[in-house]
Amino acid sequence: MGDELDVVVIGAGVAGLATLHLLRAHGLRVRAYDAADDVGGAWWWHGHPGSRLGTEGYAYQYFFSPDLVRDWGWSERFPAGYEVLRWLRFVADRLDLRRDITLSTRVTAAVFDEERERWTVRTEHGETVEARFVVACTGLLPGPAEALPVSSGDFAGTVVCTSRWPEKGPDLAGRRVGVVGVGTAGVQLVPRIAAETAHLTVFAREPVLVVPRSNPVYGWPERDAYRARFDELRATLPHTATGAEYEPHLPVDPDLLPGLYADGSRRLWLGGVVGAEEEVAAYVREAMTARLGDPSLAAVLVPTDDAGTPTLDAGFLEAFHRDDVDLVDLRADPIAAVRAEGLELVSGAVHELDVIVLTEEPDAGPPALGGIDVRGRGGRSLADAAGAVLGLGVPGFPNLFTTAEPPAPTSRDAVMTTVRQHQAEWIARAVADLAAVGASTFEAIETLPTSAPPAGAGIAGVGDYVARCEQEAAAGYPSFRRA
C-alpha cells in the first residue's frame, strides 16, 4: 500500500461493490478492503447449506446497469445463497472491480487528520493507506449468537457457526450433528442436512413463525418477463415501502390471508396486511400446528407470541417427522456442559455428537463498523458520537460515509440491494457535488437537542428513506456542512 487514494471503501458486499463501481465511474481512485477471502459480504460468510434469499430474485439486483440485469438470470424465484454469491462474483468480474479490491484484509482503524483533510486507514496486517474519503460498507453483524453457554474447548468433534461457514464446509454426511437454534438460519439449515446426517439433534430456544416458500424454477420465460420490466422496476422499486413490490392493501381484510399465505413469499407480512400482524401470526401459528400434527412438537416449535419477523421455509417442520431427527427444548432443559462426546443438559441427558452447528441470524446484530477504531475531529471516537444523519454521515467525522447505520432500512423488512445501491448513488453524487462547489469536506451537522429532530428520524420504509435522501441532495445538503 502507500499510494494515495481518493476513497477507501471498507467492505466488498452488496454495498461495497456498488460504491466502488459508482465512485470509480466519477473518475475517483478507489480501493476496497474486505476481511473475507472473496467478494460477496454476508453471502460469503453465511455459506451454510440452505442459505437462501427471502426476497424474490428479480428485485435483488443492481439496476444501475442494464447489462448486469440482461446478462444474469436467476434460476429460482428465491435464489440460494451460493447463487447470490455467484452473482456478486459475476458483478465483480463484469465490472472489472477486482483490480481495486484487497481481500483477506480487515481494517482495524481509520483516523482523520484535520489539517491535511485526509483519512489514514490501518489494516490488520499493519499497513496504512491514505484517502480523502472513507465509505463504510461494513454491513450489520450477525446475531443474536446461539452460542453455547459454556466453553466448547472440551468437545472432541467440530464446532461450526452458520455465520462463519467455510467455503468447503464440514462434511456432515453420516455424522451425528447437533444444531443449536431454530431462528432463520436453523430453519434454512435443518431440512437441507436432515437426510445426509447419520442423526440430527435440534436444540431449540426461541422458535420463529415459518411459512412454506413457493419457489418455482426460473427459466428463460420468467427471466425474460422480469428483464422486460427493467425500466419500470428501476423507476419504481426505490419508491415502494419495502424495496420490493409489496404494498399495503387497506383496509385489512382477513379473507386475503389464505391467498397471501399460498403465495409463499414475504408478501404475507410485508404486503397486504399492514396493521394485521396479530391476525397474520395467529394464521401462521395455526398452519404450523397443523403441519406438525403433534402437540409435543408444536409446543416447542410454534412461537406463542407475535414477536419476530416470520421466515420462509422448505420442509423445516416436516424434518421433525423423521425418525433420525430429535428435538430438544432448551427452554425446559438448558445446556449444562460441553463434554468431549457432546452436549450435556441440566437434566443429565447427554447427546453424543460429532459436529455442533451454532446458528446466527444475518444482519441481526449492530453495525459492523463498531469493530473499527474510527477517530474523527479532535481524536473523538465514533463509539462516542451522535447517530448518523440519514444513516449516511456522522457529525464530527468529515468525509466519512456510512451505509449500515440507523435509520437506514435493514433486511428485516427491506430489500437491501434497493437500499444499498440508492445509498451508493447518493454518496457518489454527494462527492461529485462537493467538487462542483469547490469544497473539500462533507460533514453531517450535529442537531442540538432543543432543535428539530435530526434528518432521518422517524423514517418509515424504503420509499420514505429514499425520498428524504433525495430531498436532502436536491436542497443542497442542508443537514451537512460543505467546506
Ligand SMILES: Cc1cc2nc3c(=O)[nH]c(=O)nc-3n(C[C@H](O)[C@H](O)[C@H](O)COP(=O)(O)OP(=O)(O)OC[C@H]3O[C@@H](n4cnc5c(N)ncnc54)[C@H](O)[C@@H]3O)c2cc1C
Ligand atoms: C442467508 C441470508 C439471507 C438473506 N436474505 C435477505 C433477503 O431476503 N433480502 C435482503 O434484502 N437481504 C437479505 N440478506 C441480508 C444481506 O446481508 C444483505 O442483503 C446484503 O448482503 C447486505 O450487504 P452489505 O454490503 O450492506 O453488507 P454485508 O453483505 O454484510 O457486507 C459487509 C462486508 O464488510 C466486511 N467488513 C466488515 N467489517 C470489516 C472490516 N473491519 N474490515 C474489512 N472488511 C470488513 C465484511 O467482511 C463483509 O464482507 C440475507 C443474508 C443472508 C446471509
